[in-house]
Amino acid sequence: MGSTKDQTMKTLATALLMICVTSLPVSADDAGPPIGDAIKSVPIFDAHVHYKEPAWSPYPVETVIGLMDKSGVAMALVSSTPDDGTIMLWEHAPGRIVPELRPYHGAAGSSNWAQFPGMYDYLKQRLDKYPHEGIGEFHIHSIDPNDRPLLTQVAKLAVERQIIIHVHSGAAPVKLLYDLEPGLTIIWAHAGMSEPPSVVGPMLDSYPTLHADMSYREGDILRGNPIDPAWRALILKHADRLMVGTDTWVNGQWDNYQGLIAENREWLSHFPREVAEQIAFRNAERLFKRKISMDLIGTK
16 A cells, blocks of 8 residues: 555656656757758848938938848838938838837937937827837937936836837946836847946846847857857847847948848857747747748838
């Protein structure tokens, strides 16, 4: 009788152990070998595009969409100085462009937008008129108490409208934005630009709705053999909240657009398909509720 009971207990313990093991998340390293050259056939969502006024003449809207087509970029998140550039692209190719509202216009720029007279009314009017799905990309260079009133309004506006905020800053301003409005969803431009993985990783750990575009971090990631170990660990851990980007802030970036996308495909090629596809386009699908595929290439 005792041995039967012992055997039953062992069977139950084994079953419980199997349930626990099978319910554990599978690590990205277990997702398979690196995707390698197959990354070339994966669609890209470019999460950091600007179509600023100096680009309008040398790079008309048809040319921009053509560059996306040649690079396998199915869709892009676009903000511009002024916002007219974003709207021009969106009106030309509404199926390919996710518009977000950059505050910069006229005399309002990266250093003064948060204290610029009438800025809140400007943002609200543009959001009422056009289907922007985010506010940004904007800069917060430092913590200035005089910026707080507008930042509070912007954060509240984003949550009310259920749109993202796209911020170029170090870690401290991101923390401030979450303090102002914990319900925010933020894309952290350039994954903090100069912040190391030892800062970026804990930020992603702390804020479940924090995402990051990896524009201008390609060189940092590829600084290993072949991938920097710290960046590799961060990317594997947070593959569900990272996206690629080109940051076409000057025409030189448009000149090299295909090269920038190729560089992003290069670092993605060293990760398993599941990870590479998450970062290339699946995270954007979830974030912006879009279907993204190579079928979009050649369409508007």
